[in-house]
Amino acid sequence: MKENILEIKDLVVHYETDEGCVRAVNNVSFSIGKKTILGLVGETGAGKTTTALSILNLVPNPPGVIKNGSIILNGVDVLTLPENKLQEVRGKDVAMIFQDPMTALNPVMTIGEQIAESIMLHGEKDKEKALARAKEMLEHVGIAASRSGDYPHQLSGGMRQRVVIAIALACNPRLLIADEPTTALDVTIQAQILELIKELNRKFDTSMLLITHDLGVVAEVCDEVAVMYAGRIVEWGTADEVFNHTLHPYTEGLFNSLPNLRKRGEDLVPIKGMMPDPMNLPEGCAFAPRCPYAVPQCEKEVPELIKRGTHLVACRAYEDGNFKLRRNSNG
Amino acid sequence: METVTAKSTNVQYKSRSLAAETWRRLRKNKGAVAGMVFIVILVIATIVSGFIYDYETDIIGQNISERFTPPGLKYPFGTDQVGRNIFTRIIYGARYSLTISVGAVAIGLVVGVLFGSIAGFYGGLVDDLIMRVNDVLYAIPNIMIAVVVVSLFGTSTFNLLLALSINAATSFARIARASVMTLRGEEYIEASYAIGLPQWKIILKHIVPNCLSPIIVQTTLLIGTTIIAASSLSFLGIGIPAPAPEWGAMLSEGRDYMRSAGYICVIPGLAIMVTVLALNLLGDGLRDALDPKLKK
Numbered sequence: 001m002k003e004n005i006l007e008i009k010d011l012v013v014h015y016e017t018d019e020g021c022v023r024a025v026n027n028v029s030f031s032i033g034k035k036t037i038l039g040l041v042g043e044t045g046a047g048k049t050t051t052a053l054s055i056l057n058l059v060p061n062p063p064g065v066i067k068n069g070s071i072i073l074n075g076v077d078v079l080t081l082p083e084n085k086l087q088e089v090r091g092k093d094v095a096m097i098f099q100d101p102m103t104a105l106n107p108v109m110t111i112g113e114q115i116a117e118s119i120m121l122h123g124e125k126d127k128e129k130a131l132a133r134a135k136e137m138l139e140h141v142g143i144a145a146s147r148s149g150d151y152p153h154q155l156s157g158g159m160r161q162r163v164v165i166a167i168a169l170a171c172n173p174r175l176l177i178a179d180e181p182t183t184a185l186d187v188t189i190q191a192q193i194l195e196l197i198k199e200l201n202r203k204f205d206t207s208m209l210l211i212t213h214d215l216g217v218v219a220e221v222c223d224e225v226a227v228m229y230a231g232r233i234v235e236w237g238t239a240d241e242v243f244n245h246t247l248h249p250y251t252e253g254l255f256n257s258l259p260n261l262r263k264r265g266e267d268l269v270p271i272k273g274m275m276p277d278p279m280n281l282p283e284g285c286a287f288a289p290r291c292p293y294a295v296p297q298c299e300k301e302v303p304e305l306i307k308r309g310t311h312l313v314a315c316r317a318y319e320d321g322n323f324k325l326r327r328n329s330n331g
Numbered sequence: 332m333e334t335v336t337a338k339s340t341n342v343q344y345k346s347r348s349l350a351a352e353t354w355r356r357l358r359k360n361k362g363a364v365a366g367m368v369f370i371v372i373l374v375i376a377t378i379v380s381g382f383i384y385d386y387e388t389d390i391i392g393q394n395i396s397e398r399f400t401p402p403g404l405k406y407p408f409g410t411d412q413v414g415r416n417i418f419t420r421i422i423y424g425a426r427y428s429l430t431i432s433v434g435a436v437a438i439g440l441v442v443g444v445l446f447g448s449i450a451g452f453y454g455g456l457v458d459d460l461i462m463r464v465n466d467v468l469y470a471i472p473n474i475m476i477a478v479v480v481v482s483l484f485g486t487s488t489f490n491l492l493l494a495l496s497i498n499a500a501t502s503f504a505r506i507a508r509a510s511v512m513t514l515r516g517e518e519y520i521e522a523s524y525a526i527g528l529p530q531w532k533i534i535l536k537h538i539v540p541n542c543l544s545p546i547i548v549q550t551t552l553l554i555g556t557t558i559i560a561a562s563s564l565s566f567l568g569i570g571i572p573a574p575a576p577e578w579g580a581m582l583s584e585g586r587d588y589m590r591s592a593g594y595i596c597v598i599p600g601l602a603i604m605v606t607v608l609a610l611n612l613l614g615d616g617l618r619d620a621l622d623p624k625l626k627k
Contacts, residue, residue: 058524090527098525103518108540117536118526167526 004072005175005207006055006094007031011069013050013059020279024050026231028069029305032175032224037201037208039222039239041215041254043275047231048211052177055209056090057081074174092122095168097178101160101185105152111138111163112148115170122171137166140203141196158189165196169204176201176208182217194220215258219243227251230276230286232302237311245328247313249291252327285316293317293325356620363616366609373606377425389419391574399592408598411581412588417595420576421602427488427565427577428606432557434492436550439499444539444546446500447507452515452534458508465504473498473560481569491570495557506549510542544621551614555607562603578603 013025025047032038040048053059055071057078071078074093081089098104106114115134116127124130135145141162152160161181168176178197182190198221201208210222218225218239225242227235227250235248246252253271260266273290276282282289288298295317303316317323357363384390394414402409408417450461468476473495480494514520515538523533562579564570571577573584578599585595 056525058521084529087527087529090525092527096522096525098518098522100518104522106519106523106537106541108543109536117528121527164522167522 003034004031005034005036005074006209007070007072008051008055009070009072011051011054011071012067013047013054014065014067015063016065017063022063022278023281024064024231024278025054026281028228028231028233030226030233030236032207032209035201035205035207036224037198037210037222039218039225040209040211040228041213041218041225042228043213045275045278046228047278048213048228049179051228052096052179052209052211054079055094055175055177056096057086058090088122091118091173092171093173094175094177095171095173097161097164097168097176097181099180099183101157101164104164105160107152110149110151111155115148115163115167118167118170134166134170137170138163140169140200141166157185158192161185161189161193162196165193165200169200169206172204173206176206177211178208179211180213181210182212182214190217197221215254227254230281231278232286232314233305233312234287234314235312236305241311245311246325247308247311247318248287248315249293249317249325250287252325253290255327285314293323353617353620357616360616360619362612363620366612366616369605369609370613373425373609374429376422377429380419380422381426384419384423386423389416390423390576391415399588401592402594402598409592409594411585411595412592415576417581417598420581421578421598424576424578424581424599425602425606427571427575428558428561428603431488431492431495431561431571432554435495435557435561436499436553438492438496439501439553440503440546440550442496443500443503444507447504448511448534448539448542450504451508451511452538454512461504462508465501468497469501469505474563477560477564478567478569481564486569486572488571491561491564495560498560499553499557502549502553503546506545507542510545511538514538514541547621548614548618551610551617555610555614558603558607558610 015022116130256269284299398414477494565579581599
């Protein structure tokens, strides 16, 4: 039994707006073990970022309200912590890498100061020492320490993302949340950053929650994968299980809509339809209206996560032991 | 690390801070440099004049025998209707304009930026409350407020300063609020929450420094307008009391001799005009220099 750094149970987050209630996250439960990289995959609007912000208890309020659930980080429930204790947790126990490195750095502070700021906030009182440590962190992410006096506008996008990573890792957090860390970068830089993230993950013994909609990134980096759809986890397993023994029809749809190197020239099969409006979710399985396997029963009740070894799936079809996705039966 | 692009070398990269970068670009703007030079000279002259001139004899001492001497070698700007040296009075008088305008703008800056940032940062009811009061004050002409304050509390430099600072505060509050509102949504502000920074530190260290550019520009421009306002009040006789050599008051006194000795009027007018022009040139230059879009 692995020790878990993060355990989320029955998390429900709603955005209560004038137009209605947006049910962004509905009963999400998952956990991340020590030194594990969990990939959280899903379309735009599936609730990935909201889940991540909940871990920091930073869901913008109003309109965001955490309705239910518990988030145990390092043995402490962050949802019940008072603000001053939360400030100690943020940055020290859990740190976040933001999506767009172009805007995630303060343009009027040197990068060295920005890394040192986080270090000084969590223990180090001496400014010189903090700056020295900041330089060390820069070296770790592959930027010469002599550039610590630079301002963000003097760096390229890839280098800025390295700085953002350095800030996140400066206090040795137990858990690192990376919210689409490579979306804003071009492909060659993406590969470098992913390599760096993997390497630092090993070096610093950090667990990681990697949020992405890029399955390639997941295959590259993650140990485990959780697939999210309309605010729910629909499939959760090791990367091998999810990629090679896909269980959920939605995950299958995602793979089918990707080009396959071995079957060049073949038409891509997109998932038909759109993700349901989170303000107006269907009564049953949220994927049922788009699901090629759906039966009338699917639209009546929300499927629970079913265990298949270590592999979890939320699909009613597995109540019948013989059910197989087309992708798997074709080999 | 194979993926590492930058090797740790001893090469010293040239890092320019925002201030250094602004200064470099400001120097290229001839108008701004001229304005700055003029203001520096004026400030030095004001400070020095306090030591070399005696207020009782050189500034307000009357010398009827030499009244209405036109500008010449002995009196560069001539003498006025009671024989006072206009040159020394202008130099000495700069202190009134400068202290009142700088003082009023400084008070306005602190008060305006404070309330503006609070309104912009918290939004909602607080924002409404602060900005509606601001709108009301903004709607009243600045001279009018000053007239009311001065007539209620009497004419003194401090009252004048206070009256003019209200106008400055309203402008600053608007600018600060607008900047803070755009900054509030920036990702680096969200990121500062994520590293556990308390709110007041985020405002002080991340938000305020980022809205300094428009505030600096507004400061220089407002000092100019405030000089005009202060002089107008003195011209109307409710500013600095006579016989102090306030530029507006000198202009007002010279009115009666406009036909016979026009320079008595023209010279203080020119002094006001050139000073405000210099400040505006500097303000425009700063605006261009601080504009990130021009960054090369």
